[in-house]
Amino acid sequence: MALERFGDPMHAQYGSHVFSAAAETTDLRITPTYDAAGRTVPYSVYSITIREYISPSIGGIAVAPTSAQILTAAAVKSAIATLSKNGDVFRYQSRGLGDLTINTGATTDVVWGPKPRVIGVKLHGGLTVELTWTVEVAIPNCADAVFKFALMEFNFKLSFDKDRQGYTTRVYSGFLRIPQTKRSVGDRTLSDSADAYLEKIYPPMLPGFRRIPGSWVLSEDRCRGDFTITDEEMPPTAPPVGCIEVESNHVYHTTGSLAKWGVTLSAKYDIQRGASPVFAVQAFLALLSARMATDVAGMKVGDGLDLSGTDLAPKLKPFLDNKSKPISLIPVAASASEPNIYGRTQAQLSVTLAFAGVGFGAVFAKSSLWTSVPAAAGGVWKDWALNVGTLLGPRGYAQLVFRPNEDSIVDLCGRTSAATPGGGAGSTIGAPPAAPPSPGGGGIFGLFGGGLSGLLSGAIGSLFPPPTPATSWLHYKCDATVHADTGRVVVTTLPNSPIVPSPQTQTAVWDVFNTLPVVDGQSASAFPPLAGIIDQGPGGQGGSQSDVGTVTTQQRTRPKLYVTITGQALRAGFPIPMPEVVSINGAAPTLIGRPYFAQAIVANGLTPIVRADWSYTYLFTDDGGLPSGPVPVVPTGFLT
Known part of the structure; x- marks a missing residue:
């Protein structure tokens, strides 16, 4: 059922198509659209359905049927072409809404409209066409509404994660939307972009937190931007100026x-x-x-x-x-x-x-x-945050931005070339932030x-x-080895004739690591008997080798006691003195043989590093006396 007309005839026009005075509104609905949080209505969608009849007429003169059909078809085709394009001027008056004029003057659609939705075509009698058209208009309903170059919607979430030490990570995520429509129905360019509003919703850095700028996603229609920004709580010690992070x-x-x-x-x-x-x-x-x-x-x-x-x-x-x-x-x-x-x-x-x-x-x-x-x-x-604030800001070091002239609306009409970001005028390459001044x-x-x-x-x-002499030692090791000469020698007499080795002993196995089994109640030895190396004939009595010589020892001199010291040392900046044994348990030994001592610079850094190696042997003589008791650990004067 058609809506009741008011006193004045309805006036409806979309673009170049003017609906006839006989056109009527068959449906009109206004749907408030809530934001993502459900807290407010950024705009309402007006859905209007208009019906009109198109028939041939040339100045009120009847025309032949064939010509009438041609005229009707042309008029319907022209109406469909106009009524199927979004973003054109729409006027709708005398239907209880006042003067609803969209996309002319200050009042514009806010979501790329008006948007034609349905066009219905029905033939009546072969010459008249019933045309039904539904259009949607999105506009705010407040008296102080702004229709462009402003935030239309802004919603965000906050999450707080705590680790086992109580450090907190805050994630700030959400989106913003802006209003926009075409400048004119045939215009393929953009007048605004959500990217221009990123700084408006970018929060200041949290004191004591590290900012991770995260992602910024610009929608296909350039009217929405989704963001994620993470702030991680830092330990009490911040990095130095000029550095992002330190370990x-x-x-x-x-x-x-x-x-x-x-x-x-x-x-x-x-x-x-x-x-x-x-x-x-x-x-x-x-x-x-x-x-x-x-x-x-x-x-x-x-x-x-x-x-x-x-x-x-x-x-x-x-x-x-x-x-x-x-x-x-x-x-x-x-x-x-x-x-x-x-x-x-x-x-x-x-x-x-x-x-x-x-x-x-x-x-x-x-x-x-x-x-x-x-x-x-x-x-x-x-200090750290002031220095890195730009790098951790919404644009990062590259300062990339998106400008409206870096995009164009492309479809099968108008033969518009595709525009890509970052090319030509208005490039996305911004000016990087100035580097910190060189330290001085x-x-x-x-x-x-x-x-x-x-x-x-x-x-x-x-x-x-440089170190002092007392604190210059890097390494000092001195070992003392005591060894004695007993004065006893081995005396061996020679046989009258060469000794003939025993064939059995030559083939015997000398297995000093093996325990031989017990045979006839007697344990066998791991060593073949020494006497068996000589062939003494049958039964070991007489035979061809009765004279094989003897082996004994004789004390020929007094016992002697020696001590040998060997060592190495490293010292910074000072020569290493040659060590010597002065006395051991009251006895003063005498240096003998060929003592060895050498030192050289082995590293040239801030302080020369000197290395020394030595080896000396001392003999205890009657003049110096013999030490009493065990020989102690040689003291070095440096803790080893």
Whole structure:
């Protein structure tokens, strides 16, 4: 049933097609469309169905049937062509809605409409065609409505995940929509894009969190953008300026005993794109300087060691004299690497140092493990976030954007060429953010030229001055071997004639590792009898070899006692003195033979490393006396 007409005739027009005065509205529905959250109505969809009759007429003059059919068909075809295109101007008046005028002036459809939905065609009597047309118009219903260049819908979700240590990860995801329709029915370009509104919904960084910008997906009609942004809670220590992420490791390890130590500090830096690796070197050296300064200030020679009640105390006087003095940290190894030349910029740095004279417990209690990171090496979230904020912002380093002129509407009409993003005018390539300024300034970082290697070697040299003589030892090992000459010799008499070997013994098996079975109540020996090596004839009596000589020993001289010392040593910056045995248990031995001692510089780093090797033999004589009691462990003056 048709809607009741108001006093004035209905006026309806879509594009160039003007509905006749006799046209009538057969259906009109208004459907509020809720947003994804169901909290508001961004727009309502007006669904209007109009029916009219098209028949031939030329100025009111009747025409021949054939011509009438041609005219009707042409009029219907023209109406269908116009009424099937979206985005044209629509006027609808005098039907209880006031003046509904769409896509002209300020009022425009907000979802690429008006959108024709159904066109019905029915022939009446061969010359008249009944045409039924349904169109949808999407517009907001408020008095202060905005129809373009604004957010039409914005909804998001928040999720919070906590790990076993209580660190939180927040995921912020959602979408935005904007209103848009064609500038005119034949226009193939876009006037707006949802990409232009990304910054409006991008939240500031959470203090203490690392931003992962995530994904941004632009819909096919360019009116919707879906986003996912993740914020991960960071540990209290933030990376240094110029670096995105850092992994660092600090290890103390013993080298031969619980009083000789090596300490290695290493770090791997993911450097901000476009930034200099000097940022990483500066941060590493600042961390190294702070931690090693804590070690020198906190650990003293002798900490954690109690040697006062031992027999070695008198022998270790050089060591004990340095108790409570600061340790010396001696650089023994360093490395700098670029882990992936063709990948993202990274720097991997490591320094190993040696020190001695501190016990195991003191290293745990007084070393720089678990101390705070200085500001120059990172640790301040605000400084780090201000520096990387652009990189972790909505556009990343490349600053890619989508502009409306990088797209066009393509269909089978109009022969429009496809447009692709990033080509020609309005390219998607934005200006990347400026790199952080090259680091400089005073202190140790401003003193060294020669590029990165000069900075690294020079700074380490300033951080670690040469050791003192007492703290310069890296390794010292001295072994004492005592051996004696009993003065007894073997005396063997010769037979009158050559000895004839026994054929049986020559074929016997000498199996010293085998236990032979018991035979006739007597256990057999693993060795053939020594007497059996000589053929003494039948029964072993007389025979051809009755004179085979004798084997005895004689004490020909007094017993003698020797001691041999062998060893190696490493020392930083100082020559290694030649060791000597002064006395053993009150006896003074005499150096004999060909003593061997050699030393050379085996490494030239910040401090020359000297190595020495030696081997001497001493004899205890009547003049020096013989030691009483067992020979003790040779003291070295350095804890091995």
